[in-house]
Amino acid sequence: MVLLFFLIFAIGIGFGFSELPHGLRLVGGNSRCKGRVELWKNEKWGTVCDDHWKRETADMVCQELQCGPVMEVRAGKLFLPKAQEAQPIWNLKCQGRERTLAECEEDTVDCEDHNEDAGAICEESLDFEDYQLVAGPSRCIGRVEVKYSEKWASVCNAGWTLQHAKVLCQEIGCGRPILTKGSCSKDEQGTGGIWPGQVECQGSELSLKDCSVTPMEKNNCSHKDDTWVYCEERFALRLVNGESSCSGRLEVLHKGSWGSVCNDGWGEKEDQVVCQELNCGKAISKKLRAKKNFGHGKGLIWLDDVHCKGKETSLEQCRHRFWGYHDCTHKEDVSVVCLEK
Template sequence: MCKLRGSVLLCLVIILGLIILIEGNNETISRNRAKKAQMVKKLKKDLRKLKKQDGALKLIGKNRDYEGNVEILHDGKWGSICDDEWDYLEANVVCRQLGFEGAVKPTTNGHFGQARRRFWMDNIYCDGTEAELAKCRFDGWGTSDCESSEAAGVICKHEQEPTIAPPVKKKEPKIKIKDIHQQGIAIRLAGGRVPTEGRVEVKLGNGDWGVVCGDGWSLFEAGVVCRQLGLGYASDAIQTNFFGGQKMPMAVSGVQCHGDEASLAHCLHEKTIQCPGMAENVASVVCLRDMADLVFDHIELMRTAHLEDRQLYWLQCAMEENCVASQAYRIQRESDNWHLETRRLLRFTARILNAGTADFRPAVPKHLWEWHMCHMHYHSMEVFATFDIIHANGTKVAEGHKASFCLEDNQCMPGIEPRYKCANYGDQGISVNCSDIYKHNIDCQWVDISELEPGQYTFKVAVNPEFKVGEMTFDNNAATCKLLYTETYATVHSCVMERP
């Protein structure tokens, strides 16, 4: 169109206009792009900020986002959660905070691998209504006596992935080792300072010797190993490479024993080896010939159980040790006259005999014992006994007794001299053929049943419930009884001895 000389000027004007229009459009596009980039950057920043808020949670140790060990952010650093007192109440709070409907189950003993970082929280007490785990009661940030094998975790409720997404691999059920490896299994300890300790090595059929993954490794599995090798009882079950083995192949993982199996071959395991942190997560044991054996006196429990109504004013010391139900703490926060409120307590005596061949000693070293000013003595075990009232549908309806204990010889058989005493920072423990007795009239020797409806329930009392200290057997550590509560009286009867 610009071939005619007279139209050259017109062409130049048109071309210039097109250039201006294109540049204008490009400038608009550039502005829009910059605006979008700025918005995306802000969203990413907000997301990072949200994830870095104090009290934020994440699950680690598995590729699936609905299960794993729990880590919490505090003071700008991630830390682990200890499994002391860890149960469904705490697990439900975690899962809801992460956006799930609730928990399928809580996990303990480093089920998804050892704790990778320091423990931020220990002895957590949730009532189940908290919006965040950090809102629950606990010992204080960084206050813990836990080892790396005591990591707490959760498995949260989740929906099946849509069909358009990659299918989630279904978790294979565990199967007995002997059913897969029918050629037999050999077992030995290696790397120990003495023959009764070391890493556990197994030889499956004609294969090479390998180590066992430490995930979920507990005193039950360790006890089977010690008994199979004729080394007595398991004093400790360790997830560590202290005894070496990090360069050996992993032979089995996910080993799970009831504790009374004749050999490790009768225990369950995962058909496919899955072991987070292989280098340091090696199953190890310490065996001893002599071991303590606690026996709970269920007869004394039935004889002494009774009700008492008591004002919170007289329970202030016990409240410091988490010995009353969660509702009492809400009353304390919300009412100026909280100390006048009355709580109903189911009191009873707990008598625990050591019928073993060695003294029962706390797992925590003496310099880590906790001083309690109210009761004027040191507590050597954070969780020595739990008292739970359970509904017919299996749910816990009265908060179990969650408090520390001092251990001492209160009553010994004729000819036995008591050796352990809490007073004056004395050594704590229970001697062979001696009993530690917590009488019904002392603080915390109760279950707060103020919100409990009248009816029939199961009452379970357990000692050494988290199996933190080795024993000959755990099958006599708990009494499971029937409880009849009518508001005017309570009776405990028909107790049966079993495992916690």
């Protein structure tokens, strides 16, 4: 019989249904840190009688739920929906030395109905679980959001600096921060909650989670103050309109946009740097390349007067004019043809 029990238990684990509900929760509030106290006991969720309910006990519940300190001790009947009539009422008396509500002893005092249920309002924990850039034109530009109390919320721009943006840009694999600002248009603004915290970064942290978190001094931010961050894209290049990724018109990525390269001063050394960076074979001669037609670009021309020594591992290391400065038309777009490896 014992063997059969363990066999059933093991099968249950395999199918992911062995775990029963357990623990502690606050129900009926607008977050997990507010509501009527409910405790899992004797394989049932039950409420807690408020006869012995006091601030110290409520504070222990807040800590157990990893919320902030208790702000208010409330009657559970004020939180809707009300507890079901069939739910038991646990009559608990805590001595002050317990670490969890479940350790408190049963008392003989009986609460007659759920009008005497205990409740609590805890301060929300400001720690965030994750963060992201959203609504931007690329993964390196967007509105900053943090996942807080299991929901995504905007971050107020108050106190946000390029030091904070530097940590964020680096962690998501983008280049240096170019700009950080508040939302200027309705299209840039969030629609959900606003995180009531602030991060304090020195700029040397490896993760935004390594920065200290403090409550916002004056939580008067609106979505007009949502933080936007512009990080540089990591340098990238590609060959387009060719038969493979090793041939075509050259385009480079800058500030989230792809643009052409002017052929002023372009030669064999520059060709070879591009082919090597794309992990292709050697570049073919200009004469053979002249027979190929990869069309003209239509957008930006990012680079002009590019000069490489031939030993560079990336076109980014070659000299060129300032980004976007040129005296070319798209008829002068660079094309490169490399052998396949």
